[in-house]
Amino acid sequence: MVDTTKTVRFGILGCAEIARKVARAIDLAPNATLCALASRSKEKAEKFAAENGFPASVKIYGSYDRLLEDPGVDAVYVPLPTSLHVRWVVMAAGRKKHVLVEKPAALDVAELDQILAAVESNGVQFMEGSMWLHHPRTAHIQQLCFVPSSAKSIGPIHFIHSTATMAATPEFLESNIRVKPELDDLGVLGDLAWYCIGASLWAKGYQLPITVTVLPDVKRNSAGVILSITVSLLWDQPIQTLATIHCSFLSHVSMDLVICGSDGSVHLRDFTIPYQETSASFDVTFGAKFVDLHIGWNVKPEEVHVVNELPQEALMVQEFSRLVAGIKDCGSQPSAKWPEISRKTQLVVHAVNKSLELGCKSVSL
Amino acid sequence: MVDTTKTVRFGILGCAEIARKVARAIDLAPNATLCALASRSKEKAEKFAAENGFPASVKIYGSYDRLLEDPGVDAVYVPLPTSLHVRWVVMAAGRKKHVLVEKPAALDVAELDQILAAVESNGVQFMEGSMWLHHPRTAHIQQLCFVPSSAKSIGPIHFIHSTATMAATPEFLESNIRVKPELDDLGVLGDLAWYCIGASLWAKGYQLPITVTVLPDVKRNSAGVILSITVSLLWDQPIQTLATIHCSFLSHVSMDLVICGSDGSVHLRDFTIPYQETSASFDVTFGAKFVDLHIGWNVKPEEVHVVNELPQEALMVQEFSRLVAGIKDCGSQPSAKWPEISRKTQLVVHAVNKSLELGCKSVSL
Numbered sequence: 001m002v003d004t005t006k007t008v009r010f011g012i013l014g015c016a017e018i019a020r021k022v023a024r025a026i027d028l029a030p031n032a033t034l035c036a037l038a039s040r041s042k043e044k045a046e047k048f049a050a051e052n053g054f055p056a057s058v059k060i061y062g063s064y065d066r067l068l069e070d071p072g073v074d075a076v077y078v079p080l081p082t083s084l085h086v087r088w089v090v091m092a093a094g095r096k097k098h099v100l101v102e103k104p105a106a107l108d109v110a111e112l113d114q115i116l117a118a119v120e121s122n123g124v125q126f127m128e129g130s131m132w133l134h135h136p137r138t139a140h141i142q143q144l145c146f147v148p149s150s151a152k153s154i155g156p157i158h159f160i161h162s163t164a165t166m167a168a169t170p171e172f173l174e175s176n177i178r179v180k181p182e183l184d185d186l187g188v189l190g191d192l193a194w195y196c197i198g199a200s201l202w203a204k205g206y207q208l209p210i211t212v213t214v215l216p217d218v219k220r221n222s223a224g225v226i227l228s229i230t231v232s233l234l235w236d237q238p239i240q241t242l243a244t245i246h247c248s249f250l251s252h253v254s255m256d257l258v259i260c261g262s263d264g265s266v267h268l269r270d271f272t273i274p275y276q277e278t279s280a281s282f283d284v285t286f287g288a289k290f291v292d293l294h295i296g297w298n299v300k301p302e303e304v305h306v307v308n309e310l311p312q313e314a315l316m317v318q319e320f321s322r323l324v325a326g327i328k329d330c331g332s333q334p335s336a337k338w339p340e341i342s343r344k345t346q347l348v349v350h351a352v353n354k355s356l357e358l359g360c361k362s363v364s365l
Numbered sequence: 366m367v368d369t370t371k372t373v374r375f376g377i378l379g380c381a382e383i384a385r386k387v388a389r390a391i392d393l394a395p396n397a398t399l400c401a402l403a404s405r406s407k408e409k410a411e412k413f414a415a416e417n418g419f420p421a422s423v424k425i426y427g428s429y430d431r432l433l434e435d436p437g438v439d440a441v442y443v444p445l446p447t448s449l450h451v452r453w454v455v456m457a458a459g460r461k462k463h464v465l466v467e468k469p470a471a472l473d474v475a476e477l478d479q480i481l482a483a484v485e486s487n488g489v490q491f492m493e494g495s496m497w498l499h500h501p502r503t504a505h506i507q508q509l510c511f512v513p514s515s516a517k518s519i520g521p522i523h524f525i526h527s528t529a530t531m532a533a534t535p536e537f538l539e540s541n542i543r544v545k546p547e548l549d550d551l552g553v554l555g556d557l558a559w560y561c562i563g564a565s566l567w568a569k570g571y572q573l574p575i576t577v578t579v580l581p582d583v584k585r586n587s588a589g590v591i592l593s594i595t596v597s598l599l600w601d602q603p604i605q606t607l608a609t610i611h612c613s614f615l616s617h618v619s620m621d622l623v624i625c626g627s628d629g630s631v632h633l634r635d636f637t638i639p640y641q642e643t644s645a646s647f648d649v650t651f652g653a654k655f656v657d658l659h660i661g662w663n664v665k666p667e668e669v670h671v672v673n674e675l676p677q678e679a680l681m682v683q684e685f686s687r688l689v690a691g692i693k694d695c696g697s698q699p700s701a702k703w704p705e706i707s708r709k710t711q712l713v714v715h716a717v718n719k720s721l722e723l724g725c726k727s728v729s730l
Contacts, residue, residue: 154617155617158593158613158617159528159530159595159611159613159616161611163623166654167627215597216578232581234580242581242595242611244526244580244595246524246625251627252627252628252629252630252653253653253654253655253662254623254625258528258619260530260616261616263532264617265617265618265619267621267634269666273655273660273661277661289618290638293385293389294638295638295642296638296639296640297618297638300640313660
């Protein structure tokens with residue numbers, strides 16, 4: 001049985017496509033409930049609520065302000081265009097609403113710092129919507145492969161490679177908010193690259209790279225928004241590690257993540273969005289060598305399956321709600337982990353932009 | 366039944382470890398036979414022949430020169446250190462021996478051009494030992510994925526990623542010829558990177574990239590030989606394509622090749638040396654999209670199995686011998702395909718070295 005006293009009541013700001021997925025996740029999470037939806041147009045919000053089967057108990061607001069004034073809302077999910085994050089997250093924090101914000105967290109580090117100052121001074125929880133971090137597969141890989149004392153650690157990491165690509169439709173490339181400079185001028189860098197940068201940082205235990213370098217295949221649309229980019233990140237501790245990242249709205253779907261250490265490697269091909277909802281897998285290879293004469297390998301990759309009872313986005317909502325309930329009901333402090341992860345990701349995005357401005361020169365962090 | 370009149374008679378120059386594998390391949394290929402082995406020390410050659418079960422019919426020579434004078438030898442396999450290729454391949458060609466030479470073809474383009482001039486003027490076949498190109502999987506991928514008119518082409522290629530890494534033993538890093546500047550000063554660049562550069566060129570139909578850029582994670586041994594390197598190649602036709610390549614003697618074994626186009630992608634994890642000898646597989650994904658709400662994919666990768674009756678190195682010997690027999694018995698011209706592939710690979714290796722010299726600046730080809 002769900003302890004309803006600990007159920008966190010969510011409002012959603014805006015009717016973005018992704019809000020459909022997160023509304024469902026709120027419904028699935030045992031400690032969360034959807035209680036309000038706002039759009040600048042009440043008609044639009046009503047239509048969205050009807051189309052997505054929201055229960056009649058969900059209040060519909062024709063303005064974001066009105067939703068934020070509702071004392072029955074504990075937390076808001078903010079899927080607005082990135083350029084609007086700073087305004088509405090700061091506003092929400094000021095009204096003591098906990099905030100789950102869609103990625104990228106902000107347009108730049110300065111805006112994110114405004115956001116984080118607001119959530120900190122108001123004592124509310126901040127989390128950004130990188131769902132894959134909440135899949136049990138992610139923790140499973142970490143425990144199996146990254147813990148030095150574990151029997152099967154992959155050892156110090158030499159190389160990380162990740163991709164996040166999708167073939168956007170002509171309509172998307174023409175009109176989606178992610179390719180409109182006035183709404184989200186980071187383009188693919190704020191959208192798909194956010195995942196790959198996040199995954200590289202995760203693999204390196206959230207150590208920041210020492211340099212960030214853009215490779216010379218950047219593609220932009222006519223408005224200058226980045227549609228495709230390749231980036232390399234370099235670390236020098238505990239050993240030199242290089243990560244390459246390729247992200248594109250112009251290519252076939254790929255979501256690869258490969259991490260190669262001294263003693264083993266991990267391969268995923270669906271790291272941001274698992275092929276299916278109820279389980280996911282990854283391949284690990286430990287102690288591979290070529291057999292005599294180099295006519296084969298001594299081992300093949302081992303496929304590890306991880307079952308998840310809830311989809312990763314529901315697990316994200318559950319974790320966020322757990323933290324919110326702790327603050328609300330037990331006087332806990334907001335967790336600093338999630339703001340820190342977002343800020344480090346944003347710092348790397350910032351460095352990528354700087355490298356771009358400098359004509360693909362390496363930028364130190 | 367093998368037509369013995371078309372059997373090509375091989376001599377091997379030197380007792381390198383890789384010669385064990387190729388001697389076996391010569392034995393397995395239906396149109397080739399091993400007839401001679403030379404080392405600078407006759408005792409060493411005799412020991413090598415005994416240890417590897419060579420039949421008594423194989424003549425043992427205590428000098429390379431003597432083997433090259435043997436009129437019973439049609440072709441030589443040259444697994445000598447790269448620094449010796451130019452001398453001995455030119456010498457072999459001068460004696461009208463066809464030449465199968467271990468990769469890298471030469472230390473630099475100038476030396477390779479000397480080699481290619483010698484083989485051309487003597488009308489002998491040249492081939493370099495990139496075995497993976499001869500696996501039927503390679504042709505299968507090409508036909509299935511790269512032919513624009515095929516039902517399932519992956520479309521124009523946006524991105525290629527390959528790795529070739531292995532954790533060399535301390536003994537290897539101390540004393541192997543591949544890390545000795547006087548024997549093979551290309552290090553991992555001539556050895557493992559040769560595969561990745563070759564695979565990138567292959568995927569792009571042997572179009573040369575417009576620029577080559579080394580990324581800033583180069584590792585060298587105390588003698589200055591490269592042990593680990595990451596490189597990016599850029600093409601601008603028919604669309605912009607970027608390839609990233611990571612090669613290392615310091616990391617766990619990985620042999621990844623990923624090719625991502627507009628309409629599909631191909632993944633291999635054992636592209637240079639298949640997991641097993643008798644079959645190999647690759648994964649293809651065509652027309653992948655996220656399902657509604659982005660909670661999964663509409664398709665998963667399809668695993669395609671390719672059976673090979675002979676190991677890839679025997680297929681290489683068979684193809685080389687087929688060409689030699691054509692020249693010897695039917696008056697055919699040597700095939701220009703294999704020298705051209707080697708030269709393009711060497712040109713890219715040369716550009717990588719130049720980018721290194723220039724502190725990781727992009728180098729135009």
